[in-house]
Amino acid sequence: MSKKNNNDKLSIFSLGGVAEIGKNMYVIQYANDIVVIDAGLKFPEEDMLGIDIVIPDISYLTENRDKVRGIVLTHGHEDHIGGLPYVLKNLNVPVYGTKLTLGLVENKLKEANLLGETKRILIDADSEIQLGSTLKATFFATNHSIPDSVGVCVETPEGNVVHTGDFKFDHTPVNGQFADLQRMAQIGARGVLALLSDSTNAEKPGFTPSEKSVGEVLDDIFSKAEQRVVVATFASNVHRIQQVMNAAYNTGRKVTIIGRSMVNVVGIASDLGYLEVPDGLIIEPEEVNKMAADRVVILCTGSQGEPMSALTRMARSTHRKVDILPGDTVIIAATPVPGNEKYVGRTIDELFRLGANVIYSRSNSGVHVSGHGSQEELKLMLNLMKPKYFIPIHGEHRMLRRHALLGESVGVEHENIFLIDIGDVVEIQNGVARKAGKVQSGIVLIDGLGVGDVGNIVLRDRKLLSQDGILVVVVTLSKQDGKIVSGPDIISRGFVYVRESEGLLDEANRIVSSTLEKLMSEKVNEWASLKTNVKDSLGRFLYEQTRRRPMILPIIMEVN
Amino acid sequence: MSKKNNNDKLSIFSLGGVAEIGKNMYVIQYANDIVVIDAGLKFPEEDMLGIDIVIPDISYLTENRDKVRGIVLTHGHEDHIGGLPYVLKNLNVPVYGTKLTLGLVENKLKEANLLGETKRILIDADSEIQLGSTLKATFFATNHSIPDSVGVCVETPEGNVVHTGDFKFDHTPVNGQFADLQRMAQIGARGVLALLSDSTNAEKPGFTPSEKSVGEVLDDIFSKAEQRVVVATFASNVHRIQQVMNAAYNTGRKVTIIGRSMVNVVGIASDLGYLEVPDGLIIEPEEVNKMAADRVVILCTGSQGEPMSALTRMARSTHRKVDILPGDTVIIAATPVPGNEKYVGRTIDELFRLGANVIYSRSNSGVHVSGHGSQEELKLMLNLMKPKYFIPIHGEHRMLRRHALLGESVGVEHENIFLIDIGDVVEIQNGVARKAGKVQSGIVLIDGLGVGDVGNIVLRDRKLLSQDGILVVVVTLSKQDGKIVSGPDIISRGFVYVRESEGLLDEANRIVSSTLEKLMSEKVNEWASLKTNVKDSLGRFLYEQTRRRPMILPIIMEVN
Structure with a gap:
């Protein structure tokens, strides 16, 4: 590591992932060396109509592209790697990740035609990587709801900055991949200048149960089920999938896999050795109907009630290959992400109506545990690391705040805890940290192939259109005398049933x-004025008559 | 009661409130006598864009208007009385309700100009009302999150049909209005043919805590708060409001009331004697700033994070009269209704950012309890009534199903339990019940002043418009030779930033x-064909270029 220059500073900030859940991206910079931790995506808020995904604004990174030494990935979830294809299109830098993480990334880059040009560097928990002349990263194994997750320790001339990634402490992990308490303690013993730690479950008291507890419940359900068992879970939850495989094997059932992302992850995880699948356990969906019902497990996507997912299609009897039959046991091994409760509820109802017995998280069934540590685990991490400065990350503002209180409760000084928003820079020089302004940050909306071509005006129009529809008013005026030659014709969409509202539209015409x-x-004949007047008078009339405010688009043309 | 004619039957069905939460409406018919229980509204599902409220389709009632003897209301919540103004416009029948319920109804009818023409009949838990020649209704007091709630026992020539309304068993009720266990037991002892019972919390094990437990928590928080206390709760929760008043009084604070519906309900409930407010306790909002911070309580609406509500405005610092100050304690005394979690979360975050200490349900704070009974209470009701037939009501399908299992667990025969959808008729004749077809049922959408003028086509268009916007293509052709005289001009809304997409729109023009x-x-010149071709070719081009499918509206005109 190069010698410390007293004018240089350490900067820590987030381009995504604080005061929000998703699109995680953290930046650690010392002098001319920048390391980026994670590059996630986020699903749109309910007011981002028509938007597919949201990624961070990376202007700061592209403006400093010659300083960016690489992107270090903590694990393979979409909110940590999903933004990569968009980031790498604008910033061709090396990507560091563990085996499973890179396996998932490669799939993504292939789809985006970026695989060839992207330098991918495999790390494991023992790796040490030099990033430019001043930064070095080491790693520590953590537990999370996907294998091969790590935390990162970035050694800087100012001191060590630790980023936990997502984590829990699972003392009986499914794959024997224990969290490396010894290394964490060692890092803590050497001294941690700043800790960035996962706040997702900061509001939950106690300890998050071990993933293994789910396995016991699955064994029990599988052995009691008299007919087929259907399990929906997150495709990326390889531990959960392993436990489904185990329970199937233990109870003499075969497993079929339904849903694109589930097939994809099972393939990658098996190839890379993260899933142990006994020979002959997996069967094709077409074989299911030939088997006795009590010999079958259907593992599928759709645990969030997503409209196009496998489970949702089965629940609506629109799946090409699999029907739900009366007496089937359906396990939804996930909790609904906030915002998805209604979708999940609808799927459960539809499954019940088909005669299935549905087991879901509301019924306190033990078929799901979180991948994030609760309050006692967050305190354990804080006490292992004993940081001087603490920056809660990964969470809505209220969760960061709760995590800050936990930090105080274990002895971090109140003034050494930084509650940040995206772009807020925490600067550390000569061991002293302070908030130091903001870098450019924000959101980039992706709609179809468009990256950033939809912004506030387009969203505002979509919102307006979604509420009360649109009226297009077409009228042709004579160039000679300004008299109406044809029209006005009014065409409406999304406003009222035209057939039932003829009177209203006739009157609108007259107006x-x-x-x-x-x-x-x-003698008013400026077009802008004509249009504004038509809009105003028609808008006023329609509001009086209907209490609605459709968009009004006047099209006025002149002919000879 | 008239003598039983052996050809007559008893019919029980729901026009709203089963397999859903909201718009409760139940119908009990014997021969030519119909009684309707409740007339509620529901807020729109997320795919009902632009819709304000949803009410039941009451075609069956209007077609049998001469048989409808009245509408009996169980309590004054919107999902039980909110549909009344729309129903009464089409069906002028007497409305029966307890004092507070009718108080809230009158306010509604006044706004709808229906007060004069509507016969309102005050009942209490001891009332007996004759409905036509064959039906009689008696009542029993229940506990719920609004005072003056009752269950109904409809005596019919076939036997007694009991409808519980919403209920819990609160053994230490705030206003001393105990649930009438004796009368319920008496009804049960006389024999219940069919029980319709509230399933809202059928998935929750155990007992729902007493409302009084919230009072103790409030007392504690109020006395410890060093500055102002802000409490947001449902305006209709008069018990909760009483407890806020009590806690304020006990801790020497004055109360100001913010939010239209809160002011309205406090007014009605005080006038009718359901709220005891010590003289001088309530102050005007304008007086707040003159008081010491630790002498003030602000009671307001907005516990669901509703965008226009008092608390949301305060959280955004856009309220006209009240600002949140650093050090204020804000209590959100409600749980988010499914679908509102994100709004509530955002409000909490904004309040924290203003420096307030926010106490909300996620933090296990005891500031809210449900108004609906949990599993043990539902079993208690079943055991008090000992019904022959059981119809779970008030809940999504999975809740009704859970409630059915509770019914079986206490001894109701499996085949005597009816899981119904709206419109499904349960017919009972000579003591034997069976499903007997469907009556017309469904939803009526209310958008502004329009009742039922928005249906599937309009909603489909709004959905389309909300996703990718609209392109209007205007072109004028010559009548003589069909050549283009002017245009094509393309106007887009909600599609792309026009300025950044000039190339795309130019190319669209050429196409x-x-x-x-x-x-x-x-020589193709039928307009329909021209329009379809423009739509298809332009749609294909735009999808290839953007992966979006905006609505395309071709407007083709002819001139000489």
């Missing part, structure tokens, strides 16, 4: 005509 | 022109 005629008689 | 020119050269 447009008389507005224009009045303006003509007053 | 429209060449499509039309090709058709003209082939």
